[in-house]
Amino acid sequence: MLNRIILIGRLTRDPELRYTNTGKAVARFTLAVDRPFKNQAGEREADFINVVVWGQMAENCSKYLSKGKLAAVDGRLEIRSFEGQDGQKRWVAEVAAETVRFLSPRESQPEPGWNDGLQEAGDLPF
Template identity: 55%
Template sequence: MLNKIFLMGRLTRDPELRHTQNGTAVASFSIAVDRDFKDKQSGEKATDFVDIVAWRSTAEFVDKYFSKGRMAVVEGRLQIRDWTDKDGNKRRSAEVVADSIYFGDSKRDGDSGGTYHSAGRSSGVNVSASDFTDLGDDDGELPF
């Protein structure tokens, strides 16, 4: 079976970081994801609002570097939860449990102003303009 989701959208609110009773970090937030097609009547793209949950170091990363309006790329899995509300009604919620979260915009466009980072199963990558060299003039020839 396969349960893998990739989403790209803007955070609709600042992440909320909490800790479980045993100290495990968990962050929750939602992202707004535009659909690829326009509505026939209004001519506008519809937007879906997707709840995201991140755990451990990914949760701490999101809390530290992301805020409302920042573009995020989320890789994870869909999780459906059944629960009972305060009135005793059975409810069902869908959310994405994030495995990895990446910046979807440049540091110029985002509001954190930091270097690029990734989180999840990898340890993360810091990249700045000084890590790259100019290739010079392109003669148009392929190297192979």
């Protein structure tokens, strides 16, 4: 079986970082990924894809990514369900990132320790 997704797009908002009850970091963000064709009006459309990142990589994404930044995500598609406040069953599709590469250039010199843990996550911002 194979479940692999590779995306390149821009963040639609800053990553949202939270911690589980056990202290594990989890970040969520949405990537706007352009479609490879134009619509009938000659405009490019985009898909807005939800991404979830765990652990040290989640903290790094929260620290170094922001709205409008270009990022590449390599991961797998996960579909889960939950019960909404109205009692209805809801389904959510999101990409569980295994690696995230920061594709936008850094604006300025980073503070000391800027790459702590990034090598473990498989990324170095450039």
